Amino acid sequence: MTTRVKRAYRYRFYPTDVQAAELSRTFGCVRKVYNMALAARTEAWALRQERINYNTTSAMLTAWKKTEELAFLNDVSSVPLQQALRHLQAAFTAFFAKQSMYPRFKSRKKSRKSAGYTSSAFRFRDGKLTLAKMDQPLDIVWSRPLPEGALPSTVTVSQDAAGRWFVSLLVEDPAVQPLPATGSAVGIDAGLGHLLTLSTGEKIANPGHERRDRARLARAQRNLARKARGDGANRAKARRKVAKVYARITDRRRDHLHKLTTRLVRENQTLVIEDLTVRNMLSNGKLSRAISDAAWSQFRSMLEYKAAWYGREVIAVDRWFPSSKLCSVCGTLQKRMPLSVRTWTCDCGATHDRDVNAAKNLLAAGLAVSACGAGVRPQRESSRTGQSVTKQEALRREP
Numbered sequence: 001m002t003t004r005v006k007r008a009y010r011y012r013f014y015p016t017d018v019q020a021a022e023l024s025r026t027f028g029c030v031r032k033v034y035n036m037a038l039a040a041r042t043e044a045w046a047l048r049q050e051r052i053n054y055n056t057t058s059a060m061l062t063a064w065k066k067t068e069e070l071a072f073l074n075d076v077s078s079v080p081l082q083q084a085l086r087h088l089q090a091a092f093t094a095f096f097a098k099q100s101m102y103p104r105f106k107s108r109k110k111s112r113k114s115a116g117y118t119s120s121a122f123r124f125r126d127g128k129l130t131l132a133k134m135d136q137p138l139d140i141v142w143s144r145p146l147p148e149g150a151l152p153s154t155v156t157v158s159q160d161a162a163g164r165w166f167v168s169l170l171v172e173d174p175a176v177q178p179l180p181a182t183g184s185a186v187g188i189d190a191g192l193g194h195l196l197t198l199s200t201g202e203k204i205a206n207p208g209h210e211r212r213d214r215a216r217l218a219r220a221q222r223n224l225a226r227k228a229r230g231d232g233a234n235r236a237k238a239r240r241k242v243a244k245v246y247a248r249i250t251d252r253r254r255d256h257l258h259k260l261t262t263r264l265v266r267e268n269q270t271l272v273i274e275d276l277t278v279r280n281m282l283s284n285g286k287l288s289r290a291i292s293d294a295a296w297s298q299f300r301s302m303l304e305y306k307a308a309w310y311g312r313e314v315i316a317v318d319r320w321f322p323s324s325k326l327c328s329v330c331g332t333l334q335k336r337m338p339l340s341v342r343t344w345t346c347d348c349g350a351t352h353d354r355d356v357n358a359a360k361n362l363l364a365a366g367l368a369v370s371a372c373g374a375g376v377r378p379q380r381e382s383s384r385t386g387q388s389v390t391k392q393e394a395l396r397r398e399p
């Protein structure tokens, strides 16, 4: 079976002043429409226990555009506005499936500025991309080639907090084909001191520059906090500095995670991870740093889509599975395992590195369900039905 894989190619571009103004206007309208639709859906639910779907919000948008105070929505391409409603629909679907938190309002300062264009709202010809409401193609830096003959189905334009512009093209990539199957499986634990620990005993460190970059970020944030409220120009400058350092951290992290997930997916047929949900991560002090949280979700999503590309399997094991307290040799459960304990010896005589032991337990639990026919299902399916592996199940299924 050949699967057609869609893949996003992201590039920087440099808009003209006219294009930048058009895009900024579009971002503003996207945010406005998203927030109004979210308010309408929230209100309908809170007051009337009524669920509003995409079609209803789309009809609302048509009505909003006819009012005097929202007539400005007609000035931008209607496609990104429709896309915003689709994104909101997706956010609600994920929320109802208990995969994410309730959708939040987009803030003018903090939210990512972006606008999505489907094929009716852009023209891609001779390697030039022109968006709706624009006369000139975007000045894109083609840092890597698009696949031969690829035609984008969706184009997303965004601007980060440091003011840089990006365009992401979603295209079918015929080059991506399932890899030959391998027999290897790996358990992957999100550690404390390390980015990841594998059941093979390998520990993968955070990129070397991350510590220095974080120190720089902390310094820039302190500097911003010191700037007085009234001091507009210096405050804005300090804020841009924070955004710049942060942008560099996220760029480097993305590169690092790309290399890592490609390697893990190539080397292994089955990859077992812990199902850390958003909710859990936010309430958990040790993981609460925004950067670590984002790194984990990014890691997981890259792992999942690459596994789908290459015909691999990702299994997420229930987050209540006591992977650090369980001896991976004899299966005895320790009563307490404070975070300060890095190595420990079980009554059976086995000495464990805390994180490696946890990764081995994850692997065993994942393989137990995988080997047991009924338990094998695509990860997304299992978390939707809430049927991920519980500790008891995993132990029962162990040989």
Ligand SMILES: [Zn+2]
Pocket: 327, 328, 329, 330, 331, 332, 346, 347, 348, 349, 350
């Ligand atoms: Zn033991």
